[in-house]
Amino acid sequence: MAAGTVSFRYFILGLLAQKEMSGYDIKRFVESLGWLIGAPSFGSLYPALHTLLEDNLVEVTAHTCQDKPPRKTYRLTQPGKRALDEWINQPVNASAPLKDFVMRLILANNFAPHGLMAHLAQRREQVVAHQATLEQVLSASDEDADLRQHLALDYGLALAAAEVVWLDSALHRLSELSKELLPAEVV
């Protein structure tokens, strides 16, 4: 295992599966679409790349062309591809935080066909369960409590509801997509 990261380790691997990138590229990319997951700092990103390299999951090319600052781009090796596949199609811990869900969502392309839908369906179950918990807490709380007391509950419920709506629509669209791709496969 050596030193380094774990959560981001496979996420980075997944990003490199889509295209070859440098550490700096990864940072910029994650910053742009990662407001829900938070971009890793260089202090964790570079060491993570080094350990992936040590483990032979990625390989590197140094670009030292002049009139550009030198950079190193990383890409997956065959063992890296296998490690990623194994990781991504593995069921996630039921109480995984939002962050983990979104990280996998960003790697959507790397899922096996059924895997992605399973991931969304599992998330849906989780969110619905949380919704139920929040509603229960809300109904158990003081009737005369002021708005401020319920704010967080209300917020949680609003986000959960929005997420369920989105998940349903995404699941629907994905199933349409798979019907299109496998028209003869209908049971």
Add this chain to the structure above:
Amino acid sequence: MAAGTVSFRYFILGLLAQKEMSGYDIKRFVESLGWLIGAPSFGSLYPALHTLLEDNLVEVTAHTCQDKPPRKTYRLTQPGKRALDEWINQPVNASAPLKDFVMRLILANNFAPHGLMAHLAQRREQVVAHQATLEQVLSASDEDADLRQHLALDYGLALAAAEVVWLDSALHRLSELSKELLPAEVV
């Protein structure tokens, strides 16, 4: 500073401001409404309480009545109250994660009157900015890319939109509330 936590440190302090609780109580409470922030483990919770105690921000009572397992309940001291006020009315870092926002939302009661609305307004700005970034990335990406490539973007946009709607409604309700409470204060 000693060992212990930091993010959760003040959050715990805020919970104790609402009512006296034991470590176990805190865990249960946070688990029930904290799906967006994640409950701290006992391994961080108890040490955090110990350091709050050392710093004289909380005080403790041991309840060793028989036919109940012994427990310790914590409550704020005056210095604790001051530390909390100082912390909560302090502006948060602009790129703070969702978790930080929600933690403060749970502590809504502890805000100075204007502080809470400022907090929501600041969050709104942040979310709108993220929305703009995501839309930009979306429009810059391949037109022929399949649904899977846009899933995370789409998810982010859906959540952001829902959050803005909620924030607007909450801000509106809070301003109604403050009008009610200070009817003569209108400029």
Add this chain to the structure above:
DNA sequence: TCACTCATGTAATTGGTTACATGATTAG
């Protein structure tokens, strides 16, 4: 020449988890 972005890295520290250890009380 000064500041800014691009680009890579390391060391110290921190915030937090996991696993472990203990014990009382309650329900089957």
Add this chain to the structure above:
DNA sequence: CTAATCATGTAACCAATTACATGAGTGA
């Protein structure tokens, strides 16, 4: 009498941040 829940704690470990250090290229 055994399992589950209530209840508190410690030690080892880990992931990740912050701060630091370096250097090339670009534009004012």
